[in-house]
Amino acid sequence: MLHEVALHCYNITQSYLAINTEPLLNSTTRETIKHTQHAIQLSRRYLLQDIFSRWDPFNGEISFSYNGGKDCQVLLIIYLGCLWELFMKSIQDSQYGVEYHRFPMDRVPTVYIDQDAMFESAQEFLQESVDRYCLSLYESPKDKQVGMAQAFRNFLAVHPETQAIVIGVRHSDPFGETLRPVQETDENWPRFFRLQPLLHWNLSEIWSFLLYSGEEVCGLYELGFTSLGSVNNTLRNPYLRVPEPVVGASLAPSEQHHSDFEWEIAHNYRGDGQAHCSRVSHGDLQAIREHDASQFHPGWYLTKDEWERAGRLARRK
Numbered sequence: 001m002l003h004e005v006a007l008h009c010y011n012i013t014q015s016y017l018a019i020n021t022e023p024l025l026n027s028t029t030r031e032t033i034k035h036t037q038h039a040i041q042l043s044r045r046y047l048l049q050d051i052f053s054r055w056d057p058f059n060g061e062i063s064f065s066y067n068g069g070k071d072c073q074v075l076l077i078i079y080l081g082c083l084w085e086l087f088m089k090s091i092q093d094s095q096y097g098v099e100y101h102r103f104p105m106d107r108v109p110t111v112y113i114d115q116d117a118m119f120e121s122a123q124e125f126l127q128e129s130v131d132r133y134c135l136s137l138y139e140s141p142k143d144k145q146v147g148m149a150q151a152f153r154n155f156l157a158v159h160p161e162t163q164a165i166v167i168g169v170r171h172s173d174p175f176g177e178t179l180r181p182v183q184e185t186d187e188n189w190p191r192f193f194r195l196q197p198l199l200h201w202n203l204s205e206i207w208s209f210l211l212y213s214g215e216e217v218c219g220l221y222e223l224g225f226t227s228l229g230s231v232n233n234t235l236r237n238p239y240l241r242v243p244e245p246v247v248g249a250s251l252a253p254s255e256q257h258h259s260d261f262e263w264e265i266a267h268n269y270r271g272d273g274q275a276h277c278s279r280v281s282h283g284d285l286q287a288i289r290e291h292d293a294s295q296f297h298p299g300w301y302l303t304k305d306e307w308e309r310a311g312r313l314a315r316r317k
């Protein structure tokens with residue numbers, strides 16, 4: 001039920017915001033969590049003050065663009081938590097308890113543009129997200145000839161009530177530097193408002209929050225992917241390749257790969273101290289290993305924003 005998911009996401013967000021960073025001995029963890037708390041507060045402010053005051057998320061005016069990637073998953077958790085806050089605010093003056101009020105929506109209007117050949121496991125994760133987060137998903141008909149702008153035109157023809165679409169884009173994404181939290185689409189795009197409350201987040205902050213949430217993330221990340229694009233042009237991130245052991249040589253500490261998020265995983269909201277990743281299909285595993293049999297560290301070992309898309313530069317045959 002959406003109201004349970006929204007409350008769950010609200011609790012995750014509040015739990016993260018309540019982390020006391022002072023006793024944390026590792027300064028990287030301490031600073032990352034402090035920055036992430038700040039990033040969450042800013043996203044919440046955009047949603048609750050600037051966005052929900054202009055568009056009503058409960059009557060279909062806002063849709064959420066979702067492809068199962070880590071960024072839009074983070075944003076979805078925060079968005080759902082804000083829906084809970086908005087609902088609670090709407091009933092705060094009522095003399096009746098929360099159990100007497102119906103959550104105003106059953107499913108979150110969501111749109112996925114199905115253009116490129118996707119990893120089977122990413123497709124499965126997307127479908128699992130539909131149930132987990134109570135999404136009402138519009139999937140564009142798969143047609144490579146139709147560009148993204150046209151696909152959104154087709155979407156609006158089916159859902160003309162949509163006035164604004166939430167996007168999990170960040171400033172560090174290509175062409176993302178000059179984007180603003182709320183802006184209209186460009187001239188050659190169909191008319192609607194882009195809602196981009198995640199722009200200021202960096203990669204470390206994304207992983208810190210997502211791993212702390214204890215929510216299942218797409219299993220491809222665990223294999224060393226850091227940015228999920230089409231199956232034809234996405235490889236595991238070369239910066240995460242585990243070096244072959246060289247007899248007699250030892251790596252200097254600075255060259256060793258390690259995770260910056262051990263604390264978040266150990267203290268995750270779920271309370272089981274583990275990272276949760278979805279199943280990777282046999283077909284995907286086989287294709288990935290056939291292409292490169294090396295071992296890779298999980299995607300969250302990489303925190304340099306400028307290397308995040310290094311696995312998307314290469315073309316796969």
Ligand code: FAD
Nearest residue numbers: 065066067071072111112113165167168169173185186189
């Ligand atoms: P990612 O970094 O993978 O994704 C960034 C975010 O985009 C995701 O978190 C998700 O919210 C959304 N997204 C990405 N792929 C999909 C998908 N297949 N289906 C649904 N959502 C997805 N470009 C312009 O030049 N001008 C515009 O006015 C413009 N408006 C846009 C409006 C929307 C709602 C979206 C989703 C995109 C728009 N774009 C526009 C394109 C955008 O700038 C990116 O080029 C595009 O999202 C893919 O970028 P990426 O590979 O960096 O995606």
